[in-house]
Amino acid sequence: MSLIARWWRRLAPPGRWATAVLLALVALAVLAPLIARHAPEAQLDIVGLKSQAPDAAHPFGTDRYSRDVLSRVLHGARVTLSVATLAVLLSAVVGTLYGLAAGMAGRAVDAVLMRTLDALLSIPRLLFMIALLAMWSPVPVAGLVLLLGLTGWFDVARLVRAETLSVRELDFVAAARSLGAGRLRIMLRHVLPNVAVPVIVTTTLGVGNVIALEATLSFLGIGAQEPNASWGTMFHEGVVDLSGMWWLAFFPGLAMVTTVVAFNVLGDALRGVLDPRQLERASPGTRSAAGKTV
Amino acid sequence: MANALLAVENLRTHFYTEAGVARAVDGVTFSIGAGETVGLVGESGCGKSVTAFSIMRLIASPGRIEPGSRMLFEGKDLMTLSDEEMRRVRGNRIAMIFQEPMTALNPVFTVGDQIAEVARVHERASKKAAWNRAIEMLELVGIPAPAERAKEYPHQMSGGMRQRVVIAMALVMKPALVIADEPTTALDVTIQAQILDLLKDLQTRFGTSILLITHDMGVVAETASRVMVMYGGEIVEEAPVSRIFANPHHPYTEGLLGAMPRVGRDQARLQTIPGTVPAPTAWPTGCRFHDRCPYSWERTAHEHPPLYEIEAGHFSRCHLAQEPQRRAQPHEPLVVQQGAGA
Numbered sequence A: 001m002s003l004i005a006r007w008w009r010r011l012a013p014p015g016r017w018a019t020a021v022l023l024a025l026v027a028l029a030v031l032a033p034l035i036a037r038h039a040p041e042a043q044l045d046i047v048g049l050k051s052q053a054p055d056a057a058h059p060f061g062t063d064r065y066s067r068d069v070l071s072r073v074l075h076g077a078r079v080t081l082s083v084a085t086l087a088v089l090l091s092a093v094v095g096t097l098y099g100l101a102a103g104m105a106g107r108a109v110d111a112v113l114m115r116t117l118d119a120l121l122s123i124p125r126l127l128f129m130i131a132l133l134a135m136w137s138p139v140p141v142a143g144l145v146l147l148l149g150l151t152g153w154f155d156v157a158r159l160v161r162a163e164t165l166s167v168r169e170l171d172f173v174a175a176a177r178s179l180g181a182g183r184l185r186i187m188l189r190h191v192l193p194n195v196a197v198p199v200i201v202t203t204t205l206g207v208g209n210v211i212a213l214e215a216t217l218s219f220l221g222i223g224a225q226e227p228n229a230s231w232g233t234m235f236h237e238g239v240v241d242l243s244g245m246w247w248l249a250f251f252p253g254l255a256m257v258t259t260v261v262a263f264n265v266l267g268d269a270l271r272g273v274l275d276p277r278q279l280e281r282a283s284p285g286t287r288s289a290a291g292k293t294v
Numbered sequence B: 001m002a003n004a005l006l007a008v009e010n011l012r013t014h015f016y017t018e019a020g021v022a023r024a025v026d027g028v029t030f031s032i033g034a035g036e037t038v039g040l041v042g043e044s045g046c047g048k049s050v051t052a053f054s055i056m057r058l059i060a061s062p063g064r065i066e067p068g069s070r071m072l073f074e075g076k077d078l079m080t081l082s083d084e085e086m087r088r089v090r091g092n093r094i095a096m097i098f099q100e101p102m103t104a105l106n107p108v109f110t111v112g113d114q115i116a117e118v119a120r121v122h123e124r125a126s127k128k129a130a131w132n133r134a135i136e137m138l139e140l141v142g143i144p145a146p147a148e149r150a151k152e153y154p155h156q157m158s159g160g161m162r163q164r165v166v167i168a169m170a171l172v173m174k175p176a177l178v179i180a181d182e183p184t185t186a187l188d189v190t191i192q193a194q195i196l197d198l199l200k201d202l203q204t205r206f207g208t209s210i211l212l213i214t215h216d217m218g219v220v221a222e223t224a225s226r227v228m229v230m231y232g233g234e235i236v237e238e239a240p241v242s243r244i245f246a247n248p249h250h251p252y253t254e255g256l257l258g259a260m261p262r263v264g265r266d267q268a269r270l271q272t273i274p275g276t277v278p279a280p281t282a283w284p285t286g287c288r289f290h291d292r293c294p295y296s297w298e299r300t301a302h303e304h305p306p307l308y309e310i311e312a313g314h315f316s317r318c319h320l321a322q323e324p325q326r327r328a329q330p331h332e333p334l335v336v337q338q339g340a341g342a
Helices: A003-010 A013-035 A069-104 A107-121 A125-135 A141-150 A154-167 A171-178 A183-219 A231-240 A247-274 A276-282 B048-055 B083-089 B111-123 B127-140 B159-171 B189-206 B217-223 B241-246 B251-258 B298-302 B324-328
Strands: B004-017 B020-033 B037-041 B063-065 B070-073 B094-097 B177-181 B209-214 B226-231 B234-240 B308-311 B314-316
Touching: A003 A247, A013 A069, A013 A247, A069 A107, A069 A141, A069 A154, A069 A183, A069 A231, A069 A247, A107 A154, A125 A141, A125 A183, A141 A183, A154 A183, A171 A183, A171 B094, A183 A231, A183 A247, A231 A247, B004 B048, B004 B209, B020 B048, B020 B209, B020 B234, B037 B048, B037 B217, B048 B070, B048 B177, B048 B209, B094 B159, B111 B127, B111 B159, B127 B159, B159 B189, B189 B209, B189 B217, B209 B217, B217 B241, B226 B241, B226 B251, B234 B241, B234 B251, B241 B251
Parallel strands: B037 B209, B037 B226, B094 B177, B177 B209
Antiparallel strands: B004 B020, B004 B063, B004 B070, B226 B234, B234 B314, B308 B314
């Protein structure tokens, strides 16, 4: 049985629901140009369709430029999800490499790397980004990914270092050494796969955080910029226009909350699945003590 | 021994800890001939595992193999090899079998993968060739349906199976020396016997030398031809296996044998050796066993005994060799009188 199938079998129902929701959201985002009835920027009828409440033709209503909010939310999913996912992946990669290096290196290198990390952690992330974005505006989507990704790897690095320190003392690492495996092989083949589980969990939980952070930046008007409006950008516009037009902020906000909650629920559920001992208990090949074969 | 495969001379491995310098291995000298099985016996903490890891040069900081230690293996001093040369010895000419078959295998790879890795590391074998080699090795160590079993993960196998896999990994390159660190301790008794038989069988087939590390004199009797008893970072007695059982000299060896259950011996309870192995940061002065020894006297507390030759090929680090009459007057060991070491 493939690993994915085994994980799925062990995934608690909330985790399965969250996965379904996320897959649906990703599908909507990918297919947005096909399923959205209008282009996100199309001003349909600046006089006749300005600021319409939701109705059959425009289920999420229209904004003050007569743009269809549903179409905008669908396209916004592309921006929000890709920025968050790419940023978190970047954080995971950088954090994992940094943590592995610190954990496998000698005491001196480890100390230098960890004190550097402490220094980096002492910088307030949001203020730092606001300061940077104040100078770099409008920021391209790639720039946003880079900024969010490169300020989000500290926790991953700590986690990976801690895990590395314990994994590298395990017998199979000593065994691999005694069989002639070199440093790089030990690190990438024997330690890395065994620290991957907590990284996957934290990374999943991290997506929600990054979506929220990106929304905060957009809300401050320094996040994703038109024409690449994210949900946060839309929410910001909606709140500016809040005079009775609740749908402008409500639908992007709802999309955002759904996504963040889904990622967090999935992250929690994965924690249970990926505990290797639980995986072992559930695997089909495990023999009972009575049925031991030699 | 002139034609020794491995000759360890004055091996000293010290650990520089905050509590002081731990002299875990402190001047160990021995040799292993080609095709020979030598047992290294002692309690936990006596330095046997550190000796094994020293031979592999896998001592991590704060530990250090002290200068002056020599380990001649196949004509080369392992101490003088570069890290890269040493890496090529490990798993290739000297391999190690670990105690815990569960933890000695990487849980995220199939057993076939892990056996194949050894061939890939040392021979740059192709994936396909290495995989076939893995299946061959599994068959060699007596695993039925090896082609299917190779695709299993360690947790899908029983303890005995896993230990066979660990042995297969060690033997991929047909090493000249296998260091087996408590290879059967974690196994059921019936499976222990099977694993020991397997080791003996493979040894006769490949002519491998084995350094068998154990705390179990029974395992030694079963497998080894010569035995070295270690205590306090030193070898305290060395003899052919038959002599050690027939004529143990060192009081510590006597204690180990007394602690071993034997069929046909009428004894209400097994004897124990009072106290525990002292801390390697502060070995006792004189004989390192004197505070646990039932025969200790003035001299043993001050004068560190050399290895005396008791009979041909039988050495003991005990002053009783010179004052055998003392054996007639056993007394309560010091450690009990002091109430320490409990």
